[in-house]
Amino acid sequence: xxxxxxHRAPEARSAEEERLxxxxxxxxxxRWFWRIAGYVFFxxxxxxxxxxxxxxxxxxxVRIAQTIPELIASGRFFSSFAATLTRIGIGFGxxxxxxxxxxxxxxxxxxxxxxxxxxxxxxxxxSLIWALTGLVIWGFEPxxxxxxxxxxxxxxxxxxxxxxIRALPRDLIDMSRAFGVTNWRRQRExxxxxxxxxxxxxxxxxxxxxxxxxxxxxxxxxxxxxxxEMRVAQQLFRMDEFFAWAxxxxxxxxxxxxxxxxxxxxxFFRWRQEVAS
Amino acid sequence: xxxxxxxxxxxxxGLPRILRSPTTARILFPFVVLGIWYFIYYxxxxxxxxxxxxxxxxxxxxITLTSGVRYSSVAENLYVQxxxxxxxxxxxxxxxxxxxxxIGLAMGVSKKVDAxxxxxxxxxxxxxxxxxxxxxxxxxxxxxxxxxxxxxxxGAPFVIINIREGVRNTPKELIDMARSFEVPQNKVxxxxxxxxxxxxxxxxxxxxxxxxxxxxxxxxxxxxxxxxGWTIKFWYDAHRAHGVIGYALFFIxxxxxxxxxxxxxLADRAFKWRPKMDAVQMAEGDFGxxxxxxxxxxxxxxxxxxxxxxxxxxxxx
Numbered sequence: 001x002x003x004x005x006x007h008r009a010p011e012a013r014s015a016e017e018e019r020l021x022x023x024x025x026x027x028x029x030x031r032w033f034w035r036i037a038g039y040v041f042f043x044x045x046x047x048x049x050x051x052x053x054x055x056x057x058x059x060x061x062v063r064i065a066q067t068i069p070e071l072i073a074s075g076r077f078f079s080s081f082a083a084t085l086t087r088i089g090i091g092f093g094x095x096x097x098x099x100x101x102x103x104x105x106x107x108x109x110x111x112x113x114x115x116x117x118x119x120x121x122x123x124x125x126x127s128l129i130w131a132l133t134g135l136v137i138w139g140f141e142p143x144x145x146x147x148x149x150x151x152x153x154x155x156x157x158x159x160x161x162x163x164x165i166r167a168l169p170r171d172l173i174d175m176s177r178a179f180g181v182t183n184w185r186r187q188r189e190x191x192x193x194x195x196x197x198x199x200x201x202x203x204x205x206x207x208x209x210x211x212x213x214x215x216x217x218x219x220x221x222x223x224x225x226x227x228x229e230m231r232v233a234q235q236l237f238r239m240d241e242f243f244a245w246a247x248x249x250x251x252x253x254x255x256x257x258x259x260x261x262x263x264x265x266x267x268f269f270r271w272r273q274e275v276a277s
Numbered sequence: 278x279x280x281x282x283x284x285x286x287x288x289x290x291g292l293p294r295i296l297r298s299p300t301t302a303r304i305l306f307p308f309v310v311l312g313i314w315y316f317i318y319y320x321x322x323x324x325x326x327x328x329x330x331x332x333x334x335x336x337x338x339x340i341t342l343t344s345g346v347r348y349s350s351v352a353e354n355l356y357v358q359x360x361x362x363x364x365x366x367x368x369x370x371x372x373x374x375x376x377x378x379x380i381g382l383a384m385g386v387s388k389k390v391d392a393x394x395x396x397x398x399x400x401x402x403x404x405x406x407x408x409x410x411x412x413x414x415x416x417x418x419x420x421x422x423x424x425x426x427x428x429x430x431x432g433a434p435f436v437i438i439n440i441r442e443g444v445r446n447t448p449k450e451l452i453d454m455a456r457s458f459e460v461p462q463n464k465v466x467x468x469x470x471x472x473x474x475x476x477x478x479x480x481x482x483x484x485x486x487x488x489x490x491x492x493x494x495x496x497x498x499x500x501x502x503x504x505x506g507w508t509i510k511f512w513y514d515a516h517r518a519h520g521v522i523g524y525a526l527f528f529i530x531x532x533x534x535x536x537x538x539x540x541x542x543l544a545d546r547a548f549k550w551r552p553k554m555d556a557v558q559m560a561e562g563d564f565g566x567x568x569x570x571x572x573x574x575x576x577x578x579x580x581x582x583x584x585x586x587x588x589x590x591x592x593x594x
Contacts, residue, residue, distance in 0.1 A: 027388075034392035042397050057416055113299025114306050124532035126491040128498065128506060129525035132513045136521045137326055212405040216495070219407065220513075227407070234411045246408045254403055 059240040067244040076229070077248075083225040084214060084249065090142070091149030091217075092210035098150055099157025099206065100199060104191070106162050115158070122155035127213040135221045145217035152213040157202040164198030165191075197269045204261045211253045327519035335523045348511060349503060359531065362497065362505040365421060366490055369428025373485050376429065377436025381481075384437065385444025394437075402434035406492035414500030423500040424493055431492030432485030439484065443477030483540055490532070505531075 043061050050060035059067075071077045102119070105111035130151040138144035168191065176186045218227025226249045233242035295301060311329060318328050327335075338344035339355045347353045380398075384391040409430055413423035447470060455465045497506025505528065512520025 031388065031392045034389045035396065038393035038395070038397060041393070053416070058412075109299045110297060110302045113302035117303060117306055118310075120536075121529055121533070124487065124536060125525075125529050126494050126532075128491075128495050129509060129528045132509055132521050133525050136513055136516065136518045137321075137323070208403065212407070215405060216407050230407070230411060234415060237415070239412075239415070242411065250404065250408070254400070257403075 055240075056237070057239055059243055063240050064243045064247060067240045068248055071241065071244055071248075080224060080226055080229050080245075081249070081252070083222075084211075084218065084227070087145065087149075087218065087222075087225060088207075088211055088214045091146050091214055092153060092207065094146060095150040095153035095210060096157055096203060096206055099154040099202065100161055102154065103158045103161025103165065103202070104187070104195070106158070107165050107168075107191070119155045119158050122151055123159070127152040127209075127216055131213065131217050131220060135217070140221050144221055145214070148217050149210060149213055153206050153210045156209050157206040160202035160205055161195060161198055164195045167198075168194055197265070200261075200265045200268065204257060204265065207253075207261065208257050215249070325516060325518045327522060331519045332523050332526070335519045336526060339523065339527075348508060355508075355527070358503060358505055358508045359527075361503050362490075362493065365424045365504065366428055366486070366493055369425040369493070370432060370486055370489055372425070373429045373432035373489060374436055374482065377433040377481065377485070378440050378478075380433075381437040381440025382444060385441040391441070398434050398437050401430065402438070404430075406431055406495040410492075410496040410499045413496060417500065419500065419502045424496045424504065427492050427496035427500070428489040432489035435484035435488055436481040439477045439481035440474075443474040443481075446477070447473045479544065483544075486535070486540075487532075494528070 047060040047062065050058045050063075055063060068077075102111075102115050106115065127148065131145075131148040134144040134147035134151075138147065172190050173186065176190060215225075215227040215230070218225040219231045222228045226245055229245045230242055233239070233245060314329055318326060335344065339346075342354055348358065380394060384394055384398075406427065409427055413427060417423040417426075451469050452465060455469060494504075494506035494509075497504040498510045501507050505524075509521060509524040509528070512524060
């Protein structure tokens with residue numbers, strides 16, 4: 001008897017499951033169809049627009065795709081990427097550190113009060129003013145663009161870390177206080193591990209702001225890098241090169257942001273139920 | 278915990294207690310910044326780096342129109358420049374709001390439309406303003422059209438995403454219940470649909486305005502001969518650091534005033550009907566600023582939606 005029951009139950013469920021599965025499959029297929037339709041439509045519209053207003057001013061996607069290998073062949077492609085990535089590494093790296101330190105300090109109400117206006121100011125002001133201020137003071141020296149990147153980006157990191165601080169497990173903190181655990185040990189063993197996923201999110205959001213302001217600083221104060229190349233191409237009216245630079249770096253940055261960082265975030269924190277979603 | 282803190286702070290009296298209050302820290306902050314400024318002023322070997330007094334004098338003269346600087350024949354002073362930018366921002370903002378609401382509603386209602394637009398909206402959302410600023414400058418010259426298009430391009434994606442989330446978050450069970458009790462459609466719209474859409478719509482407005490402005494000033498640098506962005510570039514090109522810093526401060530004052538005088542009161546009014554939630558957030562001493570509303574609303578979806586909506590949080594130029 002036992003075997004027949006066991007035998008029948010899964011079969012009955014699998015029929016229902018199969019129906020659901022087929023439904024979901026159809027939905028996925030439909031979604032992909034419309035997604036591809038979207039790509040076809042927008043790329044075609046772009047190509048059409050380019051034909052209408054002239055391919056020299058607005059090159060179509062085909063021409064831009066052809067320009068990228070040309071840029072690679074010219075040898076400037078990878079060196080420009082390297083220059084911009086170095087800038088991002090230094091500037092955003094520093095901004096990230098500053099942002100985390102301020103975020104962790106906000107556990108204390110005093111430091112929270114101290115930094116809150118700076119965070120608000122940084123969030124509401126456009127990157128342009130920090131870029132121009134830094135550059136007019138320090139010129140082409142690295143302090144100029146580092147200042148611009150830090151001032152624009154640190155607040156994004158801070159608010160994400162502060163988000164984590166707000167969600168800290170109060171009971172653990174209270175208990176450690178009650179048992180007289182030192183502040184440093186409390187930070188190291190409760191706060192830092194708890195903050196790890198928030199720091200990762202901060203890294204992702206910070207990066208999305210950081211690379212844009214980095215490119216902007218390169219427009220004003222650099223003789224290499226993506227921003228510089230974009231500016232030069234625009235001034236020489238080589239719009240195909242301009243779009244090739246802009247789009248290739250744009251796709252690269254999106255790839256880093258959406259695929260690399262997001263994937264690794266999910267992998268690192270798979271063990272934490274409240275984070276893995 | 279709360280009581281422990283309360284007794285502890287009550288135990289301290291007089292000066293130490295005042296020194297330890299967060300308000301003191303908040304007041305202290307500008308002075309520390311000023312101190313750092315003076316420090317740089319006295320240590321940096323630079324002929325153009327201004328002292329705080331120089332910048333203050335410059336700003337005062339700009340405000341009172343006694344500096345004697347005439348930028349161009351059309352937009353000769355600070356107020357006209359800011360007015361031009363505000364006008365462009367407002368026009369672009371309304372276009373972004375209309376276009377964004379239509380596309381956002383369609384994406385929220387239909388999965389097909391969502392699949393059609395999704396990747397392109399996300400792409401536009403992540404696109405730096407610099408790219409279209411440089412292009413618009415060449416394509417359209419120094420007119421009002423370029424900057425207005427820049428505002429639309431920067432703001433519309435935020436409207437779309439927030440409206441889409443709003444539609445997806447409408448309380449299905451309330452609508453079902455209204456149907457079964459035969460509540461007329463216009464009443465359902467007014468009492469269920471609109472109130473649930475409201476916070477998302479508000480977040481959309483706030484984001485679109487802030488991000489549109491940031492995109493606009495960059496565009497004005499490359500694609501305009503007037504406006505706020507152009508004016509700060511004017512001082513940069515003239516290599517006058519006091520002008521650049523003075524205008525940077527004007528920008529900050531403008532942005533903060535917009536937050537505190539327009540959006541915060543509007544938020545209070547728009548959410549009067551809602552119980553505590555926002556009040557709690559504010560009482561905790563949340564970092565104010567543009568992000569707050571979006572934070573609140575986009576975060577809920579982050580958990581179920583994963584990747585794409587979260588971009589809005591960090592989206593910035």
